[in-house]
Amino acid sequence: MKILVTGASGMVGRNLLADPRAGAHRILEPTRAELDLTDRGATRAYLARERPDLVVHLAAVVGGIQANIDGQARFLADNLAIGLNLLTAARQVGVPRLINLASSCMYPVGAPQPLGEASLLSGPLEPTNEGYALAKIAAWKLAHLLSAQAPDLAWRTIIAPNLYGPHDRFDPVRSHLVPAAILKIDAAMRQGANLVEIWGDGTARRELMFAADLADFLWRFHDRLEDLPDPLNVGAGADRTVGEIYQAVAAALGFEGAFVHDLAKPTGVREKRLDINAQTRLGWRPATTLAAGLAATVAYIRAAPLP
DSSP states (O other), X not given: OEEEEETTTSHHHHHHHHSGGXXXXXXXOOOTTTOOTXXXXXXXXXXXHHOOSEEEEOOOOOOOHHHHHHTHHHHHHHHHHHHHHHHHHHHHHTOSXXXXXXXXXXXXXXXXXXXXXXXXXXXXXXXXXXXXXXXXXXXXXXXXXXXXXXXXXXXXXXXXXEEESTXXXXXXXXXXXXXXXXXXXXXXXXXXXXXXXXXXXXXXEEOEEEHHHHHHHHHHHTTOGGGSOXXXXXXXXXXXXXXXXXXXXXHHHTOOOEEEEETTSOOOOSEEOBOOHHHHXXXXXXXXXXXXXXXXXXXXXXXXXXX
């Protein structure tokens, strides 16, 4: 099978391609210089030339909570352009199978927990990441509507929780929760400090999933997308407080200090745990515990030390 993976250099893409099952396929993994998804004409020309059997759409402009707050317009505009250009081009050239990766931030801020797929579009979004969430919602709806025009197309949107693991983005501005915690605790240890700051009061709850587990799910179902509902939550089915996650990261790094809370900083949405009943009916669950996943992530950064 010829498979186009957008965002192949990102965390999920690199975990997807590191899986042994990738070797059975011809994988297209263009860089941004080779395929600029914000360029409609270039995107259309690339798909018309390559005509992949499957597109796994992972590319996105992403960032942590402060980056989302500061870049709302960019996160909305760039991700809208990426989704619109790729999906319309895929429909025009008749790509038969497509996986569109989405995010739990698409759910309304006040939706009942756990977050069931039926809650989408039922209320306002979390203000701190509204731009990104709107773009992801638009891509889901566009993919659904375009594929509905041709019932022989198997296009599905997968909604994932907070992902982490090797090849994550370890950047002070753009990191998500786990890499941000690793950066802070690692810096404290190198400086001999015994206090690490946590934004907010630490009681907000987050669901985490190891990126290699998501890659496993995608390989498990890439050739039978017809069996999946659209959209589909794929998650761990459990959450932890931000404070507990920092404690788990500290244990993985061997940090024995304490934490202090900056209550002036944003906490983000209080809770977002995915309802994984539909996933469970498919007979799949992630295999990696948080402790094992953090250990693998720490081993990764120690093999390629942080700046």
